Amino acid sequence: MAIEKQPSCDDPAEPALLPVAEAKRRIAELVPALQDVENVNTVVSAGRVLARAILSPLNVPAATNSAMDGYAISHGDIPQSGEQSLDVVGECYAGRPYPHKVNPGEAVRIFTGGVMPHGTDTVVIQEHVAVDGGKVRIDHDVQAMRNVRLAGEDIKQGETVLEAGRKLSAADIGLIASLGISEVVVTRRLKVAFFSTGDEVQSLDKAITEGLPDGMVYDSNRHTLRCLLQALGVEAIDLGIVKDTFDDTYQALKTASEQADVVVSSGGISAGDADYVTKAFHQLGDVAFWKIAMRPGRPLASGKIGEAAFFGLPGNPVAVMVTFLAFVQPAIKRRMGMLSTEPMAIPARASARMKKTPGRMEYQRGIMSVSDDGAVQVALTGKQGAGRLSSMSVANCLIVLSEQQGTVEVGDTVSVWPFDGLL
Numbered sequence: 001m002a003i004e005k006q007p008s009c010d011d012p013a014e015p016a017l018l019p020v021a022e023a024k025r026r027i028a029e030l031v032p033a034l035q036d037v038e039n040v041n042t043v044v045s046a047g048r049v050l051a052r053a054i055l056s057p058l059n060v061p062a063a064t065n066s067a068m069d070g071y072a073i074s075h076g077d078i079p080q081s082g083e084q085s086l087d088v089v090g091e092c093y094a095g096r097p098y099p100h101k102v103n104p105g106e107a108v109r110i111f112t113g114g115v116m117p118h119g120t121d122t123v124v125i126q127e128h129v130a131v132d133g134g135k136v137r138i139d140h141d142v143q144a145m146r147n148v149r150l151a152g153e154d155i156k157q158g159e160t161v162l163e164a165g166r167k168l169s170a171a172d173i174g175l176i177a178s179l180g181i182s183e184v185v186v187t188r189r190l191k192v193a194f195f196s197t198g199d200e201v202q203s204l205d206k207a208i209t210e211g212l213p214d215g216m217v218y219d220s221n222r223h224t225l226r227c228l229l230q231a232l233g234v235e236a237i238d239l240g241i242v243k244d245t246f247d248d249t250y251q252a253l254k255t256a257s258e259q260a261d262v263v264v265s266s267g268g269i270s271a272g273d274a275d276y277v278t279k280a281f282h283q284l285g286d287v288a289f290w291k292i293a294m295r296p297g298r299p300l301a302s303g304k305i306g307e308a309a310f311f312g313l314p315g316n317p318v319a320v321m322v323t324f325l326a327f328v329q330p331a332i333k334r335r336m337g338m339l340s341t342e343p344m345a346i347p348a349r350a351s352a353r354m355k356k357t358p359g360r361m362e363y364q365r366g367i368m369s370v371s372d373d374g375a376v377q378v379a380l381t382g383k384q385g386a387g388r389l390s391s392m393s394v395a396n397c398l399i400v401l402s403e404q405q406g407t408v409e410v411g412d413t414v415s416v417w418p419f420d421g422l423l
Helices: 020-030 170-178 204-210 221-232 246-259 276-284 317-335 389-394
Strands: 037-041 070-073 083-092 106-110 122-125 130-132 135-139 160-162 183-187 191-197 235-242 262-266 286-291 299-305 308-313 346-350 361-370 376-380 397-401 413-418
Touching: 020 286, 020 299, 020 317, 070 083, 070 135, 160 170, 191 221, 191 246, 221 235, 221 262, 221 317, 235 246, 246 262, 246 276, 246 299, 246 308, 262 317, 276 286, 276 299, 276 308, 299 317, 308 317, 317 361, 317 389, 361 389, 361 413, 376 397, 376 413
Parallel strands: 083 106, 191 235, 191 262, 262 308, 346 376
Antiparallel strands: 037 183, 070 106, 070 122, 083 135, 130 135, 286 299, 299 308, 346 413, 361 376, 361 397, 397 413
16 A cells, blocks of 8 residues: 655645745734833833834924034125124023024124024034134125024924834934933833753753763754844743653643743644644644744744743744744734834845745745845855754845745845844
8 A cells, every 4th residue: 555645844835734924914813912011211111112102392403503613693694795794792502502682793603502592593614704803704605594403303392203113222212312201101021931842852051960862952942042032122931841741741831821921832843743732732722823835844833822822833943943033023023012023025136046846935044245246145055954053053144935936046036034133
């Protein structure tokens, strides 16, 4: 009797597998944005997600001021031809406004940032004047209203400066501080529980005392996930390594779902007898999908366990990273309330051939560079096996090849996700 072969990762295509686009759609329904918010001090809010838009309480600049060192005058004193001599009646520094009105025929020595005195609207830079004792001479080349920053020129009072859903950067913090806002409303910090599975997986804390017994591998996935989660600014809950038994896996998933908003596991989600994550998840949770038409990472489970979103990632190290970046990271960003969740994709020119069969999405590790003619180009890191974690370390991008795409020839355009800003 002929062997009845089951679908596997080696198949170029499998109609029953869920397309990547549909998986993303289901995940979007699975992870609505958190509604829990809290007030935090602006100075410690970097990396947090705004839950309320920031409206400016004032004009920026707050008052019309000088953009250069020079002399503040009225444009009415600019001569039609030749030169004009003006009396210098005072000085104006940033933070020390000149207190009097400036009359026609007068000028005030002003420094960058100084508030324009009443009666002036133009600054003549110091390089374009001649100083004669208590007077300053200007000529007809002076341009009216120049070298002045108008009140509200950058930001007007009441204007929205930062939208809700934005992850706060260093520049954002500086902007908020410049507006005198000491507290911001942000989404509660997301809790993400994660663990590795497998009796063959050994913790690093046993590396020195026990070494690595035959058939064992060190747990890299959990440490990779921890770093990826920390970069997102979530509260990462490390549940360690779970033994390959149904009871241990069931309890780990149950415990994780009770204390976290999102649960992420690695390993144990294929169709084997020892793949207990699959079995426990199907008993505990609501399954959104289990297998996706992609490589690496065909076995990827997702759904809900109680109120927590669950992502069961493959056990292969590269597949863990790829599936996290493609599905889990956008889902966590969405749950955090971020508006921008998907990785930034840019076009690049293939500088080497990339073999692919149509039928599923592929995420290949690439090295992106700039060619001699200034174009962005990309080549593979080498062999693309899902267990070659070194390929992710060497790579600086993922090459994203669509389901319909076949083999890529030199010069073809492909889409890449740069790691800069992604990892």
